[in-house]
Structures are given as structure tokens and as C-alpha cells.
Amino acid sequence: MYKIRQDEPDYAFIADAAAPECNRYGKPIQLVDEGDVLAGKSLHINGDPSVGGGADRYKQHGFYFNADNCIACHACESACSEKNDLPPHLAFRSVGYVEGGTYPSYQRLNISMACNHCDDPVCLKGCPTRAYTKFAEYGAVLQDPDICFGCGYCTWVCPYNAPQLDPVKGRVEKCNMCVDRLEVGLKPACVAACLGNALDFGVIETVPQNRDQKKLRIPGFPTPDITQPNIRFQQTRTLPREMTRPDNMPLRYQRQGGVTGEYSPKVATGQDRPGWNLKQLHTREDPLVVFTLLSQAVVGAFMVLFLAALFAPAFLSPAENPLAYGLILGGLIVAQTGALALSTLHLGKPHRFYRAFNNLRYSPVSREVAGIALFYNLLLAYTLLTVWPGLSAVLPGTMANSLTTFAGWGAFIVGPVAIYFMYRIYRIRARPFWDHWQTLSSFMGSVMSLGGTVGALFYTYLLAPSGETAPLLLAVLALVVALGLALEGVGLICHRRAMHNRGGEGAASQYVQASRFGKTYRTRNLTMLLVIGVMAVMMFNPPASWTAVLLWWGVFGLVLGMAVTGRALFYALVVPTTLPRAFFWRNAGFESHARQTGLAALPQVGVIADSH
């Protein structure tokens, strides 16, 4: 048990306050009854079997933040880091701010935020390893770093940036609500440390002494709809109509209506001129650029090869060309193996990769991994059966044939389904730029354009030496490529419109795309149009022989370059619905500056150089 001091000050103890039956989301605040099987259990904190807590142990608790009072003294975040023994680059709680007005009628609103131990914990649902648990005790959402394999997906889905991916330890850690302190009736360390009398803690929907409000929104706080967070606010001072952020996110917050109106995020324009900024396309998600594109290319290429094998002229069939098919299918397997290896190594703890399947029930990551794994195995089986006649020979009767058909059609169906689950991963409300069907059209577009190009290259190689032709096949492949690109193009147009209409973080991403990466983005899209045009010409005048090989190589280069740029932009552009940061601390702009200039090499700067 946590030791209470003899001289523990009164303010450190959780106050008794009568809570309503249900919270504002309509859920009971009492999470389980005293008689429930879940009640009366020990939390086994550091192996301690004792059972602590008072009458409110099974009620949902939450932080209370009086934004009028916060002075940004960092005592809360420091008390947290000190208690949890965190290195400088991590923090379970962070203080940021928004500011507005002109001198001297200037106001700054500081926001201290940790985990909100949400009613709908998207981190828990998203985690493929099931490292998260929402406890009946205090409603705490706790994460077990010993289960986590460091994929960082929870850090994407959480709108508050509560889970912290530690690149050094290769795993996520987060606020533990100081349940050890709660068990003895003490408020969390951050609350007890607050010097502005801003932070408080208690049963949710109760209001601390001397406070009036229990608001769910303050400027800069993301919409509570996403996760139903267990935090309540007071904010009574009238703020300027417009508040800006000190970090490099191109966002500002604008109040609609009178002083009681809500603030909503808007794009802060005027920061960047249209540019290339190719270096900034590199992010820590680079391996995912490769993984997603390779997987999409492999699925697409397999689908093309499989269908062509069924419908193309017989002289192009696998039976006639075992070596060539062996090479291309082997190539696809190597590519997919490489992609899987890369995505595994992208994990903080690659040796725990097998835990990816733990949460098929909720996590799109688990489903995607399962889909890709299934596709991979079916592809493997199909390839073996197709290119290894010896295997067919040992199998009885028509079994080899049925198996080939099963594996082929299986992979043909599972492949795109896996890509669909891959897309589901990105439907994250906390990342509005991704949260649109355009992500699917882009992924499927890549399946078609990359798959079509690879297929076309394969067949032109197959055809070139013999001088034979297959104009219809190549025309169809050109059409597939063109349609894939067109699909992506249509998606981009609709996406742009949707982001613009939605405003906020999505529109901010769009703005960055049009400004900081404006030249890159435009060039990429012009290339896309160019390739569509080339495809149209090649559909009606299919080139033959080595000319075809050469031309398709050219097309492949363009399609690949475009795909890589597009995907890199996809990861680089996303503006999450995180809270405002400070000028240095947690400012992505300063962090990248520190990495570029070498300041990050000094441990006391608190910015860790990306380890991936």
C-alpha cells in the first residue's frame, strides 16, 4: 500500500461529494455493484494483494481542470514525471496553451492534460495486443507495458495524446491515474502538486469546493464525442473570440456566437509558401509507406496474374511458363515477406509480433494483420502448387487442382479484404485527414495501378523474346492502371471538398498539403494525369516487344514515384486532434528543428532523435 504521511495535508485527500446516478453520457457512474464478481478484488499493485479504496472505489473517477486558474507552472507534469520516474522525453501529463487578444488585452489559456480514462476508450479498442484494461476500480483505463509491443496505434487513435510511445524502451506507457494513491484515498500526484488550484480529482460529475461549472469543452480541447472523456472543466473568464496556438500546427480556435459559444478549430493560414519540402516527407512512419504500398502492389499483382492465368491466351499460362511464373510469384512472396518483416521491425518490440492477433474483436490492426497473414499463406500455397510440379504429383487425384483453385481464389478474395482492413485502421476520428473513404480509394487505387503495372511488365517480358503479342491483355491492364489512378484522383477531389467543409484538423492538413508541400503535391497529381493519358494511348495502340517493356518500365517508375510521394504525404500531413502544445515542449516544429540541428542529441533537451 502507498504510505500516507502523518502530516499529509488535507488538500491531498479525495473529497467526498454526492454524485448523480448517471453521467452525462447516460452511463451509470457506479460501474459495478458491491456484490459483483468484479468487486472486492485487489489491484495487485506491484504484487501487493491488499484491497484498498473507500465507498467510491467502483465509481468512475476523473480529473477536474479549472482553466481559469492554471498558471502553466509545470508542477503537475513534473510531479507526474517524478513519481513515475519518466525520462525527459516522456510525459503522461503535459501543459500547453492557446492565446489571444492584443497587448495589453492579451489572454493565455493554459491546458494541463493527461489521460481522461474515457467511457469509450478507443485506445483499448484499437490496441491489437489487448494491453489495455478499463478497470471497475475508479474506471481507470490502464495499459500494461509488458503486453504492449510498441506499434503505437493507441497513440494515433487517442484524441488527447495520452498514450506515450517511448522510442527508447520500444513500448507505450501512460497515465495510471495513480491508482496506488487512490487506494489510500489520496488524489493523484499531479493534482496534489497543483500550484494554481486548477487541477482536481474525484468522482465524475461532482464539482470541487468553490467551483461552479462542469463543462466538457474549453478552447483547444478536442470534441468529446470521440471517446466520452472523463474530465470536466471550469472556464469562466471571457476569452478573445479567436485563440491561436504557439506550436507549429496550422490551427486556431474560433468562438461561434456570444461569450458562451463554443470554440471550434479553424485553419491558421499564412504560415507557409508553396514548396517542395521533400525532406519533411520522411517521418517515423516511413516503414508503413513501404509496407502499405508493397502489400497493395502484391495483392494487385497477384489478382492480375491470377485472372490473366484464367483468361489470357494459353501460351501465357503458368503451365507453359513455369519458370517465369515461379519467378514472379516468388518475387511477390519475397516482396510481401519483406513488407511483413519491415512492419514487424517497425514495432517497438518486434519479438512480440505474435500478439498482433490478440484483439480481433475490436482492433482493425489485428484484423488487418490476420488478413495479410492469411493472404500471405494462401499466396504461398498457390505459388507452391503452381510452380512445383513435384507437389502436384504426390497429391492424390484432382486434389492438387482443387487446392490450387482454392488457394488462388482464396488469395484473390482475402487480398482485397485485407487491404480493406488496412484501410479501416486509418478511419480514426482523432485523425480527420485519414478519416474519409478517400483512404480506401487510394489504397484500392494503388492495388490497381501498381498491380496492373507489375502485371503488364511481367507479360511484356514474357512476350518480348518470342515476338508474340497479347494486345487485349495489355490494353485491359492499361485500363486497370488508368482506372486505379482515376479512382484515386476522384477520391482526392472528394476528400479535398470534404476536408474543406469539415474544417478543423482535416482542413489544416489540406492547407499544409497545398502550401508546405504544394509543389510536391501538384507535381504528383500532374504525373497522375499524365500517366492516365499515357494509359489511354497505350490502350488503343498497345506497344509490342521490347518497346513495350521499356515503356512499361517508364510507367512503372512514374506510378511508383507517385505512389510513394502520395503515401508519404498521407503520413506526413495528418494533423491529429491533439491539445495545443507549448512553444518548446511537445511542439512538433521545435522537435523536428532539434533533430535537424543536433539539439536532440543533448538528453536535457527532452527531444529524442527518431530511432527508426
Place this chain on the structure above:
Amino acid sequence: MLLGRKHKNPIKIADKGVVDWKYTTCGYCSTGCSIEVGLNEKGEAVTSRGVGSAAVNRGKLCLKGLFEHELFRTANRGRVPLMREHPHDKFREVGWDVSLTRVADEIKRIQKQHGRDAFAIVSTGQIMTEEFYTLGKLARGVIGTNNYDGNTTLCMASAVSGYKRSFGSDGPPGCYEDFEHTECLLAIGSNLPEQHPIIFWRLKQALEKRKFPVIVVDPRVTMFAQMADIHLPITPGTDLVLLNALAHVILDEGLEDRNYIAAHTQDFDRFAELVAQYDPVTAAPVCGIDEDTIRNVARLYARAGAAMTIWTMGINQSTHGSDGVVAINNLNLITGNIGKAGGTSLSITGQCNAMGTREWSACSGLPGYRSLENEEDRKTVADYWGIDAEFLPPKRGLFQTDIFPAIESGQIKGLWLVATNPMTSMSHTARIRKTLEKLEFLVVQDAYSDVETNEYSHVYLPAAIWAEKEGCFTNTERRVNLTRNVIAPYADSKPDLWIFNAVAKHFEAGKKIRFPDTAEGVFDELRDLSKGRMLDYSGMSYAKIEQQRGIQWPCHEDAETGTPRLYSDGVFQYPDGKARLIALPFVDNNERPDDAFPFWLNSGRVVEHFHTRTRTGKVGNLNKFSPTPYMEMNPDAAKALGIEHGRYARLSSRRGDAVVLVQLTHRVPPNMVFIPFHFHECANRLSLGLLDPHSRQPAFKHCAVRVEAAADQALAAERNMNARTY
């Protein structure tokens, strides 16, 4: 497990394995928080927490205190004494005996060749009271130099001077508990939430119980200014005009406390005559505060049953800092707000033991608020120490800020620096470098071997830090509090007390005088020397201090505890027992923006750093909040100059230039930029630091600069990086 696993691993929460707690007092600022340092089984300091029953902080700590245990093992602590022939040579590691022999020999040589005062000592506000007293005994009674001062000249000298001029003695008359009683708080040039967060919390606690008006005077819209009921965004350097105007309104409208003035003050007429010239109409355009607001504030303050003023560097670091303090005292004297609950002039002190050095170091006088100028004081101290009273000079020597020019011009040849870093802390860095180069002999005694001033030293003495030692600090409200020894000094570093005692042994005179070995032994001398005086320690002991979590002096011999306020009886320290009302004409002699240098440069502090960052710059969990120098600039002004948020800008003044990252914010007016002064090779490359005529404190707070976007951002980044590397 509403959602998630049925079978869970035990919850793991960091457990630092504390087996023992040791009582200390924070070694950063002068708030005086009690800290318990937790030791694990191996005896390593692993955690810090505020003492729950502490009189000052009541369980709370600011972020610096929360990580204070990390100081013991921060990077670049001094391990062993270092020595070299010339500053351009490489250091050799030597033993204590070799290094101290050299120190003593050089002191003797310089004093013999150039006179006793050609060797100067500049100390600090950072070490323990017992160490200050011992250093004073060594400097005054053994070495015998009159050029001995502390770096408190850079922070609190104006408060000292102002208190002496008004009340006849140094000593802040109020306490934090006054927040609980005051009916009006005026804060001038104090950014409490940032510089003294725990004192701010005490204020906040008082305000939660009972609302009273808070008036903040600051040219910048700090968090304190934002929380204030009334914010006066004053024109830099014009506080004296505002204070005179407030007094004008009070006298003009008959709001003064006539009985108090008659009974307890002197020189009212001359004072009244002077403030008559500062009517709000005349004052408003000078200080930038409109006439109505001046009148409103004056009435509010004078009509409050009890009103108090707090201030920090915004007043002290000015060309008329001492006058500013006196003007605050004037305001409180004419309204009868001295020595009563909720009515006071409370300077919020900077360094953890700035008060201790004022009381006991014998820098500006003799121990126990005695003066060199007073023959009786000289005799008392000389007799107590067992030296000839004639050995003590009849007049104090140079202030710290006059010692450096005397080195520059050759009167002083040798210098001993104790826990101070003039290379970062003093104005006009280029001039300080040139000055330090001229020394024949420089000893740097510091806990960190990378303290920038060490670049110019001949001998470096590694000192123990904070709770590696034992002793007392006095805080802002005169509370003497104790630091117990927590762990052994790092490597071969030694407590400052040990170093002073060891140096004394190298002098013939030092062998004759008693230098107690333990801090507690020294403390007994303080009790003897303070008995019956204003700063009476005689009722204190280490055990009693720890038990009461600090005791406010005076604590008389048989008293149960200390005294929260001074002058409650209306008797001041002047021989006639009356305070002085002093006429203060405003002379505007500081640099002001002009066409060539159109911006005010305003300097100040941030919560995560302490002074020149020798400590906080190495604690990652503090330093990360501002790891590199930056400037707050108004977006409108920046736009006109093509300066962008998050990029580098170059500032230049008549003294030098500096490169900073730009943070655009409306917190500052269009004609002002703000830079935290903590960073080496930054604000003080630009600052002028004209000296106050009374306190000799530099006017760090403002000067005039030009600002431009750094033409080559990559080069600016490289230069900045270079200056941060250690």
C-alpha cells in the same frame, strides 16, 4: 476489467524503494520550502517531496524542487580540484592540499605586492548561513580584504538599501501569512507564478478563502498580470513616477494615516513637497498609466484596512532600484501599513540564502546586521573573533559591481569567486571576459566544473552542493530553515565550510582564530552574536528549527518560536526609532529605445530555470521546457521586420549581439521584446546594466536593442547549438 483482459498481470507502478527521508530546505529560490529527500536502500537520493507540515510550502513544491534530488548526480559536477599556470593552459587534477596552498600563496603574494585590497572575494546567495559567516570571518578577520562582496548585489541590493534608508536596517518586515489578512495587494515587477510559484500558491489559497483586490504592475502581460483584478502595463523604468503619483493622490485626497505618520516617521514635509510635483496628469504620459487608473489604485490602496506591496527584480534591477524600494516603503508608511497583519513592504527575495548573506556574511558590513562604519560593532566582532579591531576597515569596500571595473583597471589583481557565474549573470559579457582575462589569479569555487566563469580560472575548487552539506538558509519572510546532510559530497568535492576552514589554516592568523568544524558549531556563534539584536537567533537550535519547520527571526533566547513581523511596535532601527519618509525625484538616466535601437529589451525569468542554469540546465525534466534561448516579440512588430515565429532572430545593442528563437505573442507590446536572462551568451551580451547610485545594483531589466531576422537560419541554429553544448 469492464473491458479488456480477464486475467491481468499485477499493475506495475514505479516504486523508488524509499527507506528513509531526510529534512532539507530547497536550495533554489528564497521561498524557503521544506523538502524531504527520499533515500533508497543503497543510500541514493531518489525522490523529493514537500514536507506536509511545512510552515511555508505545506506539502507543495514547484517543479525545480520536485527534481532537486537529481542535482546530486547531474552532469559535470566538479570531482577534484583543478589547477593550471595560465587560463590558456590545460587543467591538471591536483589534491586539496596542493590547490589550497596555491590559493593561499597567491593571496599572500598579491596582497604583499599590491596591497591587502588587491585581492577580492565575490561570494553568492547560494551557500549556507554558517558558511557565509565563516567566509566573512576568513575574509575580514584573516585575509583582511575590504573588497569582499556577494552576487546579491545583482538581485537584492536595492531592497537592502531601500530598507536601510527607510527603516534604518535591512530586514523584510512582513511574511506570507500577510496574504491571509491583507485587503489589497500591490505587486510591482514581480512575476510570482513564474518566479515564486509556492508563494503564489499561498496567495491563491488566501484568495480562495477571501477575495481582495490584486493589482499587478508589469510591462508584460504575465500570468500574474492576467489574474490580477487590475493590471498596470507600465512603461519600463518609470515605477518611481507611478509610486510618487500614488502617494500624491493619497496626500492630495487626505487618505493618509496622519497619526501613524506623526508617531513613527520623520521628514514628512520634504516628502510631501516632492510628491506634490507628481500629480497623475503629469505622471500619466511618463509611466504609461492613465490618470483615472492611478487615482483608482491609490484610493483602493489607501482605503484598504490593510494593504501590502510585494516586489522583485522589476523594482530592484533599475537605475533607481533603491529609490523604488524606498518609494514602496513611503507608500506603506503614509498609509500605516508596516508591521501589521496584511500591511507590509515585502521584497520577494531571489536566491535561497540571499537573506543569510545579508545577515551574516560580513560582505557589506559585519555579521548580524552590524556595520563597519560603527566603531562599537567593529569592536564587538573583533573581540568575539579574537582579532584586533584595527584590522577591520572603518568603511565598506567595493560592491561586486565595482570590483569588476577595478579588476579591469588594474587595482584588483586576484579574485575568488564562490558559487557565482558572472560570465552569464553580469551585464555586458564581452566586458566581463576582458576583465577576467586581466586577473593574475582567479579561484573558482563551484559545484560544477563547467560553470562558464571557470574558463578563466587558475584554480578550480569543487564544492559540495545543497544537501551534501548541512546548514541553514533564511527565506524571504526571515524564516531560518535547516538542511540536513542527505548524502556524502560527490567524488572529492568538499562542503564550502570545509574549504573555508581549510583555507584559514593556511594563514597564520587563521590558525589563531576559532573556526568550528561543524555547521552546528558555527550556528552557536550566530546565536551568541545575535543575542538581543533585531535578528535574534538565540532562541533557535537545529532541532527546534527542524521541529517547527523553520523559525522566523527574531527568536529571542527563551521564546517558544519566532516573530512573524518586524516593527509591529512602530519602533524602527534609526536611533530615534522613527522611519524616514524620503523625497525621491525621478531621474531618467537609463538607455531608452531610439531610431537606431528601437526596441525595449526586457529581461526576466522562467519557472523551469534558476539563474544561470548551471543546475537546471542539466536536469532534463526542467530544461526541456525551454532548452534554448528565445525571445517573446509582438507579432505586429515582427511582421514589419519579416521576422517569423519559430525561427531565429538576431538582436543587437550598443554592447553586442545575440541569437534567439522567436516566439511571437501579444504578451509584449509592439516596442518591446522579452528574453529570459538565464542563458549563457544571450541577454547579457546585450544588456547595459547601469548602476543604482545607492545599491550599486545593475539595471538589468531594460536596455535598447535592434532586432532583425537571422539571414542565415542554418548558421544561427549552429551558433545557438554551439553555445548550448557542454
